[in-house]
Amino acid sequence: MGKLNNKINQFFFRNRKKGIPNLMLWIVIANVLVYVVMRSDPSGMLYQALRFDRRLILQGEVWRLFSFALLDVSSQGMISAFILALLYPQLGRALENYWGILKFNCFYLTGILFSALGGMLLGYASASSMHYTLLLIYATLYPDSVFRIYYIIPIKARWLALITLVLDLLLIFNGDFLPIFTLMNYFLYLGKDFIRVFPDVWQVNFRRLFRKKKRGPHTIPYPKAGSYEASFTSPKAPYHHKCTVCGRTDVSNPGLEFRYCSRCKGYHCYCIDHINDHAHIE
Numbered sequence: 001m002g003k004l005n006n007k008i009n010q011f012f013f014r015n016r017k018k019g020i021p022n023l024m025l026w027i028v029i030a031n032v033l034v035y036v037v038m039r040s041d042p043s044g045m046l047y048q049a050l051r052f053d054r055r056l057i058l059q060g061e062v063w064r065l066f067s068f069a070l071l072d073v074s075s076q077g078m079i080s081a082f083i084l085a086l087l088y089p090q091l092g093r094a095l096e097n098y099w100g101i102l103k104f105n106c107f108y109l110t111g112i113l114f115s116a117l118g119g120m121l122l123g124y125a126s127a128s129s130m131h132y133t134l135l136l137i138y139a140t141l142y143p144d145s146v147f148r149i150y151y152i153i154p155i156k157a158r159w160l161a162l163i164t165l166v167l168d169l170l171l172i173f174n175g176d177f178l179p180i181f182t183l184m185n186y187f188l189y190l191g192k193d194f195i196r197v198f199p200d201v202w203q204v205n206f207r208r209l210f211r212k213k214k215r216g217p218h219t220i221p222y223p224k225a226g227s228y229e230a231s232f233t234s235p236k237a238p239y240h241h242k243c244t245v246c247g248r249t250d251v252s253n254p255g256l257e258f259r260y261c262s263r264c265k266g267y268h269c270y271c272i273d274h275i276n277d278h279a280h281i282e
Contacts, residue, residue: 005191005273006272006273006276009276009277010276012099012100012102012103012106012276012277013100013276013277015100015102016099016100016101016102016103017100017101017102018101018102019101019102019104019105019106020101020105021096021101022089022092022093022096023092023096023101023104023105023108024088024089024091024092024093024108024134025089025092025093027069027070027088027092027108028073028084028085028088028089030070031070031071031072031073031074031085032073032085034046034050034070034071034073034074035073035074035081038074047071047074049067050064050067050068050070050071051064051067051068051071052064052065052068052116052119052124052125052126054119054120054123054124057120065112065113065116066112066116068115068116068119068125068126068127069112069115069127069130070127071127072084072126072127072128072131073085075126075128076128084131087135088131088134091134091135091138092104092108092134094138094141094142095107095134095137095138095141098141098279099277103189107137107185107189110185110188111130111133111182111185112127112130114130114181114182114184114185115127115129115130115178115181115182117181118177118178118180118181118182119178122177122178124178125178126178129168129178129179129182130182130185132164132168132182133182133183133185133186135157135160135161135164136161136164136165136186136197137186137189137190138157138161139157139158139160139161139162139197140161140190140193140194140196140197141196141279142157142279143156143157143158143161143196143197144156144157144158145157147160158197158198158199161197162197162198165197168182168183193245239251239252241258241269242269243258243269243270243271243273243274244268244269244270244274244278244281245270245271245274245278246271246273246274248271253271256271256272257271257272258270258271258272259271259272259275261275261278261280263280264280264281265281266281268281
């Protein structure tokens, strides 16, 4: 599975400039146009033509599997719609810079498909939950960046994302299972790197728990200091390579490959799992 994931990341890295640039900007422009038309047309014909409807989809109106994504801004209040129209393109652009255009395009497409799958199973679908995963992804990749709620209240992206995640979980417990499908898309692209959204102390505990559950031939634990076995064991050799993202070294994981990124400012090392999928240090 790890080799397949590496090949996929390498494919995205080689083709990072392909696809539709500034995708979220175009999505927001389309949302705003729909919003304006719906405000000027009280009959609601455009809404009826674009909304998700499982019965009509099964009758052949397959465009509804995607068109419901154009109703997100119009489903909000005027102030929220304005803020989201400014926020979404910034998040999309940041993720394009981090992942590349192609990978972000695929992330958005699979997010829509997961939401549509949930809609076909549950009978309803909304793009709002999927669009909120943009914030969750951004906060996982840039956890210490700061947002200003209504341009006044500063809050770190990490905590804003955790609040969003808690709200999604509350919706699930209250019987709205649509967020489950959008979170599936989130975990599909981040995998175990989702722990980066948590504080550093929690991340250390998560990694320890993961290593305990997944001991391999290259992760043999060292004896505790002061134990009988430790008195006959030479001290741990210093490492030569250490991944900037996950902290693994050539001593803790001798079979792991390491590379150095030429796009990062300075001398930064990454393991094979993160060399093609990390935030470049400027």
